[in-house]
Amino acid sequence: MIAIIDYGLGNLHSVSKAVERLGFKAVVTADRNEILEADAAILPGVGAFGDAMAYLRETGMDDATRAYAASGKPLLGICLGMQLLFAEGEEHGSHEGLGLLPGRVVRFEGDYKIPHMGWNRLDFLRPSPLTAGLEEGHVYFVHSYHVHVGEESHLVATADYYQPVTAIVERGNVYGMQFHPEKSGELGMSLLRNFLGLARG
Numbered sequence: 001m002i003a004i005i006d007y008g009l010g011n012l013h014s015v016s017k018a019v020e021r022l023g024f025k026a027v028v029t030a031d032r033n034e035i036l037e038a039d040a041a042i043l044p045g046v047g048a049f050g051d052a053m054a055y056l057r058e059t060g061m062d063d064a065t066r067a068y069a070a071s072g073k074p075l076l077g078i079c080l081g082m083q084l085l086f087a088e089g090e091e092h093g094s095h096e097g098l099g100l101l102p103g104r105v106v107r108f109e110g111d112y113k114i115p116h117m118g119w120n121r122l123d124f125l126r127p128s129p130l131t132a133g134l135e136e137g138h139v140y141f142v143h144s145y146h147v148h149v150g151e152e153s154h155l156v157a158t159a160d161y162y163q164p165v166t167a168i169v170e171r172g173n174v175y176g177m178q179f180h181p182e183k184s185g186e187l188g189m190s191l192l193r194n195f196l197g198l199a200r201g
Contacts, residue, residue, distance in 0.1 A: 002196065003038035003068075006030040007061040009052050010044035011180070015078065018182035022193050032064040039199035041068050045080030049089030049105055049145065052080055053097060062098060069100050074198040075174050082169065082176030083147060091145055100174050102150025112162050115144040120159040120167075120179075122187075128156040128170050130177075130194050139167070139184035139191075146178065173198075 002024050004016050012028045019026035027034065035041055043065060045052055056062040069075050077085045086097045089105035108114045119138040124131050147166040149155055157168035169176040175195060181188035
């Protein structure tokens with residue numbers, strides 16, 4: 001069973017449907033025990049970093065997510081969910097994140113269109129279970145903030161949007177995708193399938 005962590009924000013329906021299309025049972029849940037018993041967990045998200053962390057704290061999903069990560073089972077953050085895995089975000093002030101990875105979420109700055117919205121090519125930087133057997137290709141992004149990782153070894157893939165943009169991260173059993181794999185065609189679904197395959201392992 002794959003737990004889709006429900007904290008009041010996020011593209012829960014589209015993520016759960018994508019998981020089911022790949023042959024896995026998905027449950028959207030805010031129940032701590034149900035999350036901890038899952039074979040893998042996904043933290044989706046859309047919206048603002050600070051608001052999302054407030055919801056996580058209010059619902060207790062912050063502690064549940066940290067406890068799940070500590071269990072050693074695979075955890076995936078998607079879009080804002082990936083950003084929340086990091087130590088700090090600067091959207092509308094400075095906010096503490098989940099602290100599962102070192103790094104800071106900052107706003108795009110430059111004379112170009114913000115948010116970063118559309119299809120961009122992934123550049124794979126190192127091997128990862130998420131990218132195993134896959135070739136580089138395009139995925140779909142929608143975001144105004146991006147991650148400055150605190151440890152370069154956690155970077156799995158970047159995309160180019162006037163600068164290298166953190167696209168996939170990995171630290172042990174904790175993974176993140178800045179783009180929306182469920183909206184990214186064959187490559188996105190293949191990346192999600194590889195993550196879900198870790199649950200069977």
